[in-house]
Amino acid sequence: MNKRFVKPEKHNRRAKKPALILAILLLIITVFFTVNLISKGFNGKEDLAYKNNKVFIYKEHKNIEFDIAYTNDKSLNKALEKNVESIFNANSEIFLNKDKKISVKLSLNNDKNLASWLFIEETDNFSEVYGSLVFNTKNDEVITYEKILGEDLKGLSMLVRESLAKEEGLLYNRNTYTKTVPEPDNFKYIMLDKDKFSILFKRDTFDLDKVFEAKLDYEAVMPYLSDQFLKFFDKDYIKPDIANVRYIDPHKPMVAMTFDDGPNYPKTVELGEHFAKHNARVTYFVLGSRMDADSETVLDMHNLGHEIANHSYDHQNYNKIDDAELKRQTTDVSDKIKALTKQEVVLIRPPFGSSNESVRAKIESPLILWRVDPLDWKFRDSAVVYENIKNDIYDGAIILSHDLYQTTVDASKKVLDNFSNQYQFLTVSEMFAYKGVPLNNGELYFEAKGR
Numbered sequence: 478m479n480k481r482f483v484k485p486e487k488h489n490r491r492a493k494k495p496a497l498i499l500a501i502l503l504l505i506i507t508v509f510f511t512v513n514l515i516s517k518g519f520n521g522k523e524d525l526a527y528k529n530n531k532v533f534i535y536k537e538h539k540n541i542e543f544d545i546a547y548t549n550d551k552s553l554n555k556a557l558e559k560n561v562e563s564i565f566n567a568n569s570e571i572f573l574n575k576d577k578k579i580s581v582k583l584s585l586n587n588d589k590n591l592a593s594w595l596f597i598e599e600t601d602n603f604s605e606v607y608g609s610l611v612f613n614t615k616n617d618e619v620i621t622y623e624k625i626l627g628e629d630l631k632g633l634s635m636l637v638r639e640s641l642a643k644e645e646g647l648l649y650n651r652n653t654y655t656k657t658v659p660e661p662d663n664f665k666y667i668m669l670d671k672d673k674f675s676i677l678f679k680r681d682t683f684d685l686d687k688v689f690e691a692k693l694d695y696e697a698v699m700p701y702l703s704d705q706f707l708k709f710f711d712k713d714y715i716k717p718d719i720a721n722v723r724y725i726d727p728h729k730p731m732v733a734m735t736f737d738d739g740p741n742y743p744k745t746v747e748l749g750e751h752f753a754k755h756n757a758r759v760t761y762f763v764l765g766s767r768m769d770a771d772s773e774t775v776l777d778m779h780n781l782g783h784e785i786a787n788h789s790y791d792h793q794n795y796n797k798i799d800d801a802e803l804k805r806q807t808t809d810v811s812d813k814i815k816a817l818t819k820q821e822v823v824l825i826r827p828p829f830g831s832s833n834e835s836v837r838a839k840i841e842s843p844l845i846l847w848r849v850d851p852l853d854w855k856f857r858d859s860a861v862v863y864e865n866i867k868n869d870i871y872d873g874a875i876i877l878s879h880d881l882y883q884t885t886v887d888a889s890k891k892v893l894d895n896f897s898n899q900y901q902f903l904t905v906s907e908m909f910a911y912k913g914v915p916l917n918n919g920e921l922y923f924e925a926k927g928r
């Protein structure tokens with residue numbers, strides 16, 4: 478009898494072992510999911526990360542492969558795939574007729590709850606951008622460029638233009654300005670990298686072989702983003718006043734006021750600070766000898782945004798000196814200005830405006846003369862100097878003056894104050910750039926006449 482009872486007991490024990498393992502497993506799984514749920518409850522989504530690349534085919538269009546960088550968040554990936562439609566539709570003319578492999582690059586901003594994808598095609602000597610998508614990773618919603626960008630984009634235009642001039646040498650290209658006017662549609666391809674806010678442009682925008690990417694600092698861009706979008710970055714961020722940000726409109730009249738024979742502290746500074754305060758710029762044609770004595774003033778003016786140009790070392794007539802001396806008066810001074818300011822281009826104005834053909838052939842810089850001369854050195858009277866400029870000022874004019882005299886400083890300030898509604902006050906380089914007039918080495922320029 479006992480044996481009969483023993484046997485089933487043994488049998489039972491054997492049967493209980495797998496049940497116990499199963500129970501432990503269930504417990505582990507339950508604990509795992511509970512911990513996971515709690516952590517999600519506290520931290521929102523689990524930390525996003527790049528997971529892998531996988532080819533995605535949109536609606537059987539097998540000629541177009543989207544090589545997508547996925548995250549470890551399935552719902553976000555789904556949201557991305559859903560939005561491929563908008564990229565496809567925006568490029569349907571190309572995508573329906575050509576074979577393409579599009580890289581869909583990911584940039585994750587975990588602490589800002591932002592994910593951004595860029596649709597780009599790249600080979601060694603070619604690239605093209607087809608779209609970009611920015612997501613709020615808290616709710617997987619797309620944030621369109623219209624929602625990212627603020628209302629006043631003038632400052633953003635200027636940042637992009639500066640980037641174009643620096644990266645692509647596109648300073649002298651009127652098309653550059655037309656394609657960067659402050660409208661949201663011009664800045665629609667946005668990639669949010671960790672350190673940089675990138676705005677991308679299709680290759681034909683600026684007639685380049687590759688996509689142009691303006692990599693901008695967040696700090697510089699933030700004033701031009703929408704209040705709504707700024708909350709992702711800093712809830713307490715207060716926008717600076719951008720109503721008076723410097724913006725140049727190529728279609729509005731402009732002049733370049735130039736000041737020779739300085740630096741001449743403190744007059745140079747009084748002039749430069751007044752212009753800078755009113756978002757205006759001037760060009761100082763400095764003497765190398767005076768710059769040697771006071772490079773601080775020159776650098777200060779450069780830092781205010783004014784242009785530093787070369788007016789020789791010590792005001793010698795280029796036509797009356799030998800080649801070695803010509804080099805000392807031109808190239809050597811320009812090199813010093815470049816070293817001090819990091820300006821890439823240094824314009825030259827020959828003393829007395831004198832340069833014969835053989836001199837010009839040796840000068841590796843554009844030569845900037847003038848059409849408007851108020852004879853400020855002769856009339857040391859600010860009212861007369863002001864009247865002279867007032868009578869002769871015109872769109873594209875280069876105005877000659879000297880920051881040697883207080884009367885000139887007073888007259889110039891009055892010109893700015895009374896004419897800033899009609900004219901934009903630019904540096905010489907800016908005026909030629911915005912007028913679309915290229916500056917060539919060894920050539921004389923009296924004014925900037927737009928095409």
Ligand SMILES: [Zn+2]
Nearest residue numbers: 737738828829
């Ligand atoms: Zn001079």
